[in-house]
Amino acid sequence: MINKKKSSDDIRSIADLSCGECAVICKVTSKTLSPDSPCVRLMEIGFTPGQEVRMIAKSPFSDPLAVSIRGTVIALRKQEAECILV
Amino acid sequence: MHLGLTDSEDGLTKTSAPHIPTITILGQPNSGKTTLFNLLTGANYTTSNYAGTTVEFSSGRLHPKFEFNATIIDVPGITSLYPKSPDEQVSVDTLFAINTTTPTDLVILSVDCSQLSRQLYLAKQVLDSGFRTVIALTMPDLLLKKRLEVDESQLQSMLGCPVIKINGRTGEGIQNLVEQAVLLYGTSLFSKTIPVPPPEPTEETVTVLYQFAEQTEEKVIRNLPKTIDLQEINRSVFNSRISTPDPFSIKIDKFLLHPWWGIVFFGMIMSILFTSIFWLAQPLMDMIGGAFDILSATVTQNFTSPAWLVDLIAQGFIGGVGTVLTFVPQIMILFLLLGVLEDSGYLARGAMIIDKPLSKIGLNGRSFVPMLSGFACAIPAIMAARTIPNRRERLLTIFIIPLMSCSARLPVYALLLALLVPRDQPWIGGVALGIIYLTSLFLGTAAAGIINRFRRASGPTGLMLELPAYRRPILRFILRNTYYRSVSYLTKAGPTIVVCCLIIWALTYFPNVTPNVPAAQAVNLSAQELDQWVVAERTSTSFAADFGRMIEPVLRPLGWDWRVGVALMSAFAAREVFVSAMILSLRISDDGDNFQHAITNAMRNAKVSDSNQTLFTPASTIALIVFFMIAMQCISTLAIARKETGSWRIPILQQTVYSLVAYGAAMASVAVLNAFGVY
Known part of the structure; x- marks a missing residue:
């Protein structure tokens, strides 16, 4: 909702945030619908739609990423971070 | 050994011994569980693996100062009562007494109040499952830094269970926590409910649970008295301060x-x-x-x-x-x-x-x-x-x-490289050692890569790692943990190592315990040299030597003889023993100054048994180095792998695979060197 630059084919995930950037989660979804999908676990950890996240740091290989959520910081691999759309 | 708890009878059946309640400390990772455990337990403290798993938990008795007899169990931290990994499965199984005989009578739930909504997710699950729970609010200092505090009585009434603020550093609040737990345990004796695990969470149920958590958080977190900023009357600014x-x-x-x-x-x-x-x-x-x-x-x-x-x-x-x-x-x-x-x-x-x-x-x-x-x-x-x-x-x-x-491999490499490297150019040895270290790193990575390729992960492999707030560690708890780790190593892996050392000793000692010294020898040698001669003779006629001779056909292609075989076997006690075993079998006497040279010379001149062939040729020496890089020549490692993985499966697999690969690689290196004209 906060995403101003959003165009029709440009869906951003939290992996696309730059350091220090804030965003509000709009959806948690996975490309594959396998039972191994991390979505529910990500939500259980606190990444629920409507929550504000902030990119705290990126590791040297830009993977994993450190994202703040609900008063703490969680390191996520890029693959997982891409499931969280903003 | 199963948890070290024998008193697992149901509290309702009338047994002569009174039922000792089991209190499980539960919480999310980094929520201060282990600090709580340390504050609650006294000196008796054991760590055990869950039967057949690598997951470890600590258990101990409630500290005598609380005047209440209970067993405290600290299970690994979980995010949710619905497990996603085998490790969480074990924590949850223990909690619901699946596959164990020790039902949890009471849960002490550690809740990090600086990230309340996230922590209330698990709290709500635990309470909804029907556990009798006392909530320990940890890390109030972190919340204080944000000039916020938790209204405990409000939280207590919203959750319907006792809530006590704990200061992990000073232990403040812990007495109150135990009192509440004892009270709650007293009421549980009259109405016993059996907790039920929650169903698999869906996006909807997670959302509903978090809605509750958010509403609760909003009601119970408040500004410190007298520090209300006028601009923070604005609710959204206040909320963002909570979630920072x-x-x-x-x-x-x-x-x-x-x-x-x-x-x-x-x-x-x-x-x-x-x-x-x-x-x-x-x-x-x-x-x-x-x-x-x-x-x-x-x-x-x-x-x-x-x-x-x-x-x-x-x-x-x-x-x-x-x-x-x-x-x-x-x-x-x-x-x-x-x-x-x-x-x-x-x-x-x-x-x-x-x-x-x-x-x-x-x-x-x-x-x-x-x-x-x-x-x-x-x-x-x-x-x-x-x-x-x-x-x-x-x-x-x-x-x-x-x-x-x-x-431990360093002395072995030093000995073998001394044979290979010209004496006037020691730097080559340094470079070679560097190559050995890099190769071992490469081998480790390659091994992991290969195993990973063949045995793909069954479940999800994510990271999802919390980066907790920086805190000053509590040294006394770390010392305590270090002490118990060492004790657990000594008591669980120690006996295995001692027994294995005894077996190796026996193999290199028996059956020719007192070898006959030929009169000609006895005259020429000093007392010390005679002792060394006896030891060398005893070893070379021992069971280990017999075995060495038996497997000599396998060693010959690598250019080694039975003496190398014996030294390799002795090296199972510790790799560096290879050096002393080799010295022993070549009957080199320690005459002080030039011992290092004496060893290298003796090794250079050593001949393969019953032949005129040099034993330590460049090819056979390199083969030995390659063998040592890969082979699992260490019983202590096997013993600790057995202890840490909870079964012999991994150590036996390691021993077999690495021995075979080491032999194959040594053979291959000899073949390659021979092909290049190095013998």
């Missing part, structure tokens, strides 16, 4: 998680860690080794008969105990430093920095410290692997640790 992580930690992370400075700092920390276990432990290990040598010599001097019994005690038993104890300094130093890194919050960040390359071979960032420690010694390294939460990654790390070139 510890600002101090974020400031530090600007440096420690900086793309470049982060790596520099990581390198520094890891160098300190490694040099500590590699160099700092050395004098302590030498001291222990020296003390046991003196002890052994004293026994030999003061008791004479029967000779074999004296030798059994002096060499076999005292030597074995000495072997066990020499690892203690490294274990203690590693666990002390690991404790400081873990409790300060840095370990998680280090894991994040190094995660990417390790994830490529099926490991995660937390495998780094154990792998690095493996270059000092596999024993503490395998023990350190317990900081890896994911079972599969932990087993994989434990599996490849023996490939890391440990310090």
Whole structure:
């Protein structure tokens, strides 16, 4: 909702945030619908739609990423971070 | 041993002994569970593996000062009552008494109040499942830094269970916590409910649960009295202050998680860690080794008969105990430093920095410290692997640790490289040693990569690692943990190591206990030389030598003879024993100054048994180095792998695979060298 630059084919995930950037989660979804999908676990950890996240740091290989959520910081691999759309 | 708890009868059945309630400490990772455990328990404290798993938990009795008899269990942290990994499965199974006979009577739930809504998720699940729960609000100091506090009585009435604020550093509130727990346990005796695990969560149920958590958080968190900023009347500003992580930690992370400075700092920390276990432990290990040598010599001097019994005690038993104890300094130093890194919050960040390359071979960032420690010694390294939460990654790390070139291999490499390298160009040896270390790192990575390719992860392999707020570690808890780790190593792996050392001793000692000294020899030799001659003769006619001769056909293609075989077998007690065993079998006498030269010369001149062929040719020496790089020549490693993985499966697999690969690689290197005209 906060995403101003959003165009029709440009869906951003939290992996696309730059350091220090804030965003509000709009959806948690996975490309594959396998039972191994991390979505529910990500939500259980606190990444629920409507929550504000902030990119705290990126590791040297830009993977994993450190994202703040609900008063703490969680390191996520890029693959997982891409499931969280903003 | 099963939990160390025998008193597992149901509290309602009338037994002569009163039922001792079991209190399980539950909470999310980093929520201060272990601090609670340390505050609640007294001196008796055991760590055990869940039957057949690598998951470990601590249990202990409630401290006598609380005047209530209960067993406290600390299970690994969980995010949700619906497990996603085998490790969480074990925590949850224990909680619901699935596969165990010890039902949880009471739950003490640690809730980090600086991230309340996230922590209330699990709290709500636990309460909804029907557990009698007391909530311990931890980390109030972090909330205080944000000029906020929790209204405990409000939270208590919203959740319907006692809520007590705990100061982990001072222990404030812990007495009250126990009192509430005792009260709650008293009421539970009258109405017993059996807790039910929650159904699999869906996006909807998670959302509903979090809605409750958010509403609760909003109602119970308030500004500190007298510090209300006018601008913060605005609710949204206030809310964002609640959901901001510890600002101090974020400031530090600007440096420690900086793309470049982060790596520099990581390198520094890891160098300190490694040099500590590699160099700092050395004098302590030498001291222990020296003390046991003196002890052994004293026994030999003061008791004479029967000779074999004296030798059994002096060499076999005292030597074995000495072997066990020499690892203690490294274990203690590693666990002390690991404790400081873990409790300060840095370990998680280090894991994040190094995660990417390790994830490529099926490991995660937390495998780094154990792998690095493996270059000092596999024993503490395998023990350190317990900081890896994911079972599969932990087993994989434990599996490849023996490939890391440990310090016990250094004397062996030094001896063998001295044979290869021209005496006037010692730098070649240094370069060769560098290559050996790099190759061992490469072999470890390759092994993990190959295993990962063949045995793909069954479940999801994510990271999802919390980077907790930086905190000053509580040293007394770290010391306590280090102490119990060492004790658990001594009591669980120690006996296995001693027994194995005794077996190896017996194999190289019997059956020719008192070899006959030919009269011609006896005249020419001094008393000391005679002793050495006897030992050498005894070994070369021992069971180990028989076995060495038996497998000689296998060793011959590599250019080795039975004496190398015996030395390899002796080296199972500890790799560096290879050097002394080789000296013994070549009957080199220690005449002081030029001992090093004497060894190299004797080894250069040694001939393969019953032939004129040189034993240590460049090809056979390189083959030996290659063999040592890969082979699992260490019973202590096997014993600790058995202890840490909870079964013999992994150690046996390691022994078989690495021995075969080592032999094959040694053979291949001989073939390649021969092809290039090196013999």
